[in-house]
Amino acid sequence: MSQPNKRQRILDAAIQVFAQYGFYNAKVSQVARQAGVADGTIYLYFKNKEDILIQVFRESMAEILARQEEALAGLGDPIEKLEAFARTHFIAVSTSRALAEVITVELRQSTKFMRNTDMKPFGRYLGIIARIIEEGQEVGVFAREIHSRMAARAVFGAIDELSLSWAMGKRQTSLEEAASQTTMLFLNGLRLRPDHA
Amino acid sequence: MSQPNKRQRILDAAIQVFAQYGFYNAKVSQVARQAGVADGTIYLYFKNKEDILIQVFRESMAEILARQEEALAGLGDPIEKLEAFARTHFIAVSTSRALAEVITVELRQSTKFMRNTDMKPFGRYLGIIARIIEEGQEVGVFAREIHSRMAARAVFGAIDELSLSWAMGKRQTSLEEAASQTTMLFLNGLRLRPDHA
Amino acid sequence: MSQPNKRQRILDAAIQVFAQYGFYNAKVSQVARQAGVADGTIYLYFKNKEDILIQVFRESMAEILARQEEALAGLGDPIEKLEAFARTHFIAVSTSRALAEVITVELRQSTKFMRNTDMKPFGRYLGIIARIIEEGQEVGVFAREIHSRMAARAVFGAIDELSLSWAMGKRQTSLEEAASQTTMLFLNGLRLRPDHA
Amino acid sequence: MSQPNKRQRILDAAIQVFAQYGFYNAKVSQVARQAGVADGTIYLYFKNKEDILIQVFRESMAEILARQEEALAGLGDPIEKLEAFARTHFIAVSTSRALAEVITVELRQSTKFMRNTDMKPFGRYLGIIARIIEEGQEVGVFAREIHSRMAARAVFGAIDELSLSWAMGKRQTSLEEAASQTTMLFLNGLRLRPDHA
DNA sequence: TATGAATGAGGTTTCATTCAT
DNA sequence: TATGAATGAAACCTCATTCAT
Numbered sequence: 052m053s054q055p056n057k058r059q060r061i062l063d064a065a066i067q068v069f070a071q072y073g074f075y076n077a078k079v080s081q082v083a084r085q086a087g088v089a090d091g092t093i094y095l096y097f098k099n100k101e102d103i104l105i106q107v108f109r110e111s112m113a114e115i116l117a118r119q120e121e122a123l124a125g126l127g128d129p130i131e132k133l134e135a136f137a138r139t140h141f142i143a144v145s146t147s148r149a150l151a152e153v154i155t156v157e158l159r160q161s162t163k164f165m166r167n168t169d170m171k172p173f174g175r176y177l178g179i180i181a182r183i184i185e186e187g188q189e190v191g192v193f194a195r196e197i198h199s200r201m202a203a204r205a206v207f208g209a210i211d212e213l214s215l216s217w218a219m220g221k222r223q224t225s226l227e228e229a230a231s232q233t234t235m236l237f238l239n240g241l242r243l244r245p246d247h248a
Numbered sequence: 249m250s251q252p253n254k255r256q257r258i259l260d261a262a263i264q265v266f267a268q269y270g271f272y273n274a275k276v277s278q279v280a281r282q283a284g285v286a287d288g289t290i291y292l293y294f295k296n297k298e299d300i301l302i303q304v305f306r307e308s309m310a311e312i313l314a315r316q317e318e319a320l321a322g323l324g325d326p327i328e329k330l331e332a333f334a335r336t337h338f339i340a341v342s343t344s345r346a347l348a349e350v351i352t353v354e355l356r357q358s359t360k361f362m363r364n365t366d367m368k369p370f371g372r373y374l375g376i377i378a379r380i381i382e383e384g385q386e387v388g389v390f391a392r393e394i395h396s397r398m399a400a401r402a403v404f405g406a407i408d409e410l411s412l413s414w415a416m417g418k419r420q421t422s423l424e425e426a427a428s429q430t431t432m433l434f435l436n437g438l439r440l441r442p443d444h445a
Numbered sequence: 446m447s448q449p450n451k452r453q454r455i456l457d458a459a460i461q462v463f464a465q466y467g468f469y470n471a472k473v474s475q476v477a478r479q480a481g482v483a484d485g486t487i488y489l490y491f492k493n494k495e496d497i498l499i500q501v502f503r504e505s506m507a508e509i510l511a512r513q514e515e516a517l518a519g520l521g522d523p524i525e526k527l528e529a530f531a532r533t534h535f536i537a538v539s540t541s542r543a544l545a546e547v548i549t550v551e552l553r554q555s556t557k558f559m560r561n562t563d564m565k566p567f568g569r570y571l572g573i574i575a576r577i578i579e580e581g582q583e584v585g586v587f588a589r590e591i592h593s594r595m596a597a598r599a600v601f602g603a604i605d606e607l608s609l610s611w612a613m614g615k616r617q618t619s620l621e622e623a624a625s626q627t628t629m630l631f632l633n634g635l636r637l638r639p640d641h642a
Numbered sequence: 643m644s645q646p647n648k649r650q651r652i653l654d655a656a657i658q659v660f661a662q663y664g665f666y667n668a669k670v671s672q673v674a675r676q677a678g679v680a681d682g683t684i685y686l687y688f689k690n691k692e693d694i695l696i697q698v699f700r701e702s703m704a705e706i707l708a709r710q711e712e713a714l715a716g717l718g719d720p721i722e723k724l725e726a727f728a729r730t731h732f733i734a735v736s737t738s739r740a741l742a743e744v745i746t747v748e749l750r751q752s753t754k755f756m757r758n759t760d761m762k763p764f765g766r767y768l769g770i771i772a773r774i775i776e777e778g779q780e781v782g783v784f785a786r787e788i789h790s791r792m793a794a795r796a797v798f799g800a801i802d803e804l805s806l807s808w809a810m811g812k813r814q815t816s817l818e819e820a821a822s823q824t825t826m827l828f829l830n831g832l833r834l835r836p837d838h839a
Numbered sequence: 840t841a842t843g844a845a846t847g848a849g850g851t852t853t854c855a856t857t858c859a860t
Numbered sequence: 861t862a863t864g865a866a867t868g869a870a871a872c873c874t875c876a877t878t879c880a881t
Contacts, residue, residue: 057840075272079876080843089842091878100876130439184438193438198429201421204413205406205433212405213398224398232395236402240437241381241390242327254865276851286867291852451844469666473872483846488873524833578832587832595804595820596827602803603796610795618792626789630796634831635775635784636721648861670855671864680863682857691855 058096061086062110065103070149074104104153111150112172115143119179129187134234136180137210141230144214155215177203206237255293258283259307262300267346271301301350302365308347309369312340316376326384327435333377334407335427341411342423348415352408374400403434452490455480456504459497464543468498498547499562505544506566509537513573523581524632530574531604532624538608539620545612549605571597600631649687652677653701656694661740665695695744702741703763706734710770720778725825727771728801732821735805746806768794797828 064086068077079100083090097103122139126132144151180203187193210233217229224232261283265274276297280287294300319336323329341348377400384390407430414426421429458480462471473494477484491497516533520526538545574597581587604627611623618626655677659668670691674681688694713730717723735742771794778784801824808820815823 078874083843090844090876091842092840094877095840133438187438192440194436194440197433197438198421201410201426201429202433202438204409205430208405208407208409209402210405211409212401216401224395229398232398233402236394236399236437237433238437238439239391240433240435240439241330241384241394241399242435242437243389243391275849287851288853288868289866292865297851472870484872485847485874486845489844494872527832581832586834588830588834591827591832592815592823595815595823596832598803598807599800599824599827602799602801604799606795606799606802607792618789623792626792627796630788630793630831631827632831632833633785634827634829634833635724635778635788635793636829636831637783637785669853674864681855682864683862685856686861 057086057088057092061088061093061096061103062107065107066111066147066149066153069104069107070152074153107153109172111153112176115140116172116175116179118143119176123179123183129183129190129192130238132183132186133180133206133237134231136183137234138227138230140210141214141217141226144217145226151214155211177207180206209233209237254283254285254289258285258290258293258300259304262304263344263346263350266301266304267349271350304347304350305365306369308351309373312337313369313372313376315340316373320376320380326380326387326389329380329383330377330403330434331428331431333380334431335424337407338411338414338423338427341415345415348412352412374404377403406430406434451480451482451486455482455487455490455497456501459501460541460543460547463498463501464546468547501544501547502562503566505548506570509534510566510569510573512537513570517573517577523577523584523586526577526580527574527600527631528625528628530577531628532621534604535608535611535620535624538612542612545609549609571601574600603627603631648677648679648683652679652684652687652694653698656698657702657738657740657744660695660698661743665744698744700763702744703767706731707763707766707770709734710767714770714774720774720781720783721829723774723777724771724797724828725822727774728825729818729821731801732805732808732817735808736817742805746802768798771797800824800828 061082065077065082068081068085071077072081079093080090082103083093086093093103097106119136119139122135123132126135177200181199184193184197184199184202184206188195188197188199213229213233217224217226258279262274262279265278265282268274269278276290277287279300280290283290290300294303316333316336319332320329323332374397378396381390381394381396381399381403385392385394385396410426410430414421414423455476459471459476462476462479465471466475473487474484476497477487480487487497491500513530513533516529517526520529571594575593578587578591578593578596578600582589582591582593607623607627611618611620652673656668656673659672659676662668663672670684671681673694674684677684684694688697710727710730713726714723717726768791772790775784775788775790775793775797779786779788779790804820804824808815808817
């Protein structure tokens with residue numbers, strides 16, 4: 052009798068184990084034990100160890116992309132969208148610290164992996180940010196001089212770094228506050244605004 | 249007569265090999281061959297394979313810290329300092345793309361590494377940014393509401409992500425431009441300034 | 446289906462290989478080949494190379510202890526017991542010269558081994574001899590001045606040396622004769638008995 | 643300027659190091675450090691690591707053979723000779739526990755070693771005991787039925803085992819007592835003598 | 840589908856030995 | 861003679877993957 056969710060159980064187990072030990076130090080047999088299946092069973096669902104990581108990435112990105120799209124769906128204001136995006140990312144990361152570590156840390160580790168894997172989901176993620184920025188420029192709330200893809204990358208780097216340190220760290224600030232401060236920083240910049248003076 | 253630079257030769261070789269294959273896929277014998285020494289020689293200078301990575305980190309951080317301190321030495325204006333910091337980071341990364349990959353990608357993979365290694369140099373790096381922000385707040389050019397450590401982390405994440413993608417990528421923009429755009433983004437934010445309207 | 450005797454096959458192979466090459470010169474892959482298993486299979490049954498030696502010791506001591514207890518079971522006379530003990534030891538050694546070499550030669554080499562391994566089985570072996578001597582003293586056939594533990598050690602040393610040289614050597618004498626001569630020596634001593642004169 | 647005793651210093655160091663770690667676990671560089679010479683210097687005096695062990699054996703046997711011959715020189719009575727032999731062996735062992743371990747333990751370890759090495763010194767050692775026994779038989783104090791070479795081996799085995807356990811152990815008895823008890827055991831045997839009754 | 844015992848390729852590391860000085 | 865940095869062969873062991881059941 053096959054468990055229809057066995058594949059998912061293995062993916063979930065892999066996220067936990069990869070996050071704790073790192074992809075290369077994690078053993079397939081650990082993933083199997085955590086998933087409650089036999090070692091060999093894993094190879095009925097995945098081509099090899101690296102394939103597990105790829106699938107983790109694929110499905111996790113699909114999940115967070117869906118969440119982002121849902122979160123942004125009803126919103127019109129680019130500023131609100133940016134805030135929503137940051138908040139959603141922080142929440143996703145805080146929901147599963149393990150997932151965050153796998154996505155942000157393990158994923159980068161293998162140049163080979165980066166080169167062979169379909170990075171489109173990541174590109175789409177960056178694209179969401181870039182689109183928000185462009186919308187803001189179109190409606191005249193964001194400065195037009197800004198290169199949207201570069202800014203998107205900067206925004207992602209900042210959010211990623213903060214959420215990682217937040218997930219791994221001592222959490223001096225609340226999740227809400229961290230997300231909101233990050234957005235404010237990007238919206239207003241560091242520079243004191245003359246009209247605030 | 250022992251070559252006084254043999255240790256450095258091994259470190260340089262390791263940076264190349266680790267960047268190309270990733271730390272875990274790199275073989276010690278590859279590092280040895282690249283360095284032009286025998287396999288065993290490596291163990292005269294390093295405790296084990298991971299120790300090479302740790303030393304790469306240590307020395308590279310020391311190097312870039314020194315460069316940053318030198319770059320910031322004569323400057324007083326926090327805005328100029330932030331620009332100088334970003335530019336110096338971009339230059340360092342572009343000078344050795346391999347080193348950048350090792351530091352930003354390989355370094356993160358090993359929880360063991362993160363736990364066992366003295367992370368103070370990285371803390372100092374963040375500290376430099378935080379200090380610049382605080383100075384800006386003191387002299388009244390930066391907004392006081394900003395949490396300096398968090399902002400520093402965001403700035404670092406953005407610069408790191410951008411410089412890495414710049415180093416690995418197709419470089420549509422010049423180094424100078426990339427660094428300057430990054431700084432502008434952080435100084436002014438995305439939001440269109442009323443006084444620009 | 447796992448072969449339930451695979452562990453035993455490895456132990457038997459190890460005895461042969463260790464006896465022929467010596468523990469430190471023997472290669473794990475030789476043991477594997479002799480046992481007809483893959484190298485890695487050994488590590489399913491043993492912690493490491495030294496663990497094989499420890500298990501050989503453990504099981505061999507258990508075996509010879511059982512044989513000695515069986516041989517002595519029906520006997521009452523301490524003199525007969527001593528003869529039986531010596532004969533049983535000689536037979537055990539002659540049955541497996543390789544095992545004898547491993548136990549008496551290889552075992553001693555490793556201080557680490559001596560320190561880490563449970564030496565109680567060996568103590569029990571000595572204890573059997575000591576007990577025979579004490580029984581003889583109690584019933585008045587053995588001299589009371591003799592220190593039983595020391596004498597037991599001497600008896601063991603003599604029997605061990607003789608059985609080993611017998612097993613390794615040209616066997617000028619029969620097994621029976623060698624065992625019986627050894628016992629006689631210890632019973633009567635070298636000195637010509639006045640009552641024999 | 644060559645130290646004329648450097649070879650001896652290395653041999654002494656080797657005895658200490660081999661005894662502590664065992665021949666195979668001992669490192670040549672440890673011997674060198676203990677001897678206060680450079681690693682390479684060892685190879686000016688010895689062919690290789692095993693050659694050090696062989697020379698240790700050779701010189702130590704020569705030394706103890708000389709001591710035995712000296713101890714037995716003035717004696718006529720075979721019984722006194724046997725006592726003297728045992729005492730001398732025990733003293734030699736107690737003088738250098740390290741030497742005892744090397745001779746009795748390390749020497750045996752390598753079948754290869756035993757086969758390739760000139761074992762004549764050991765044969766001579768056994769010969770001394772056998773000769774004493776034969777003299778005793780000739781003058782009528784030892785029983786003629788005894789096979790002298792076998793008895794010699796038994797005596798050696800007993801003395802060796804006792805001295806080893808004495809050297810490694812807790813020394814419940816004094817050296818003198820141990821030697822004397824051993825001799826008594828071999829002279830009189832375990833059996834209660836009718837004329838003692 | 841599921842199992843898990845068995846496989847065996849291959850990497851890290853050690854350390855006896857060499858040799859340029 | 862003496863040094864000790866450098867060498868590089870080789871072995872233990874791991875662990876991803878297979879396959880007979």
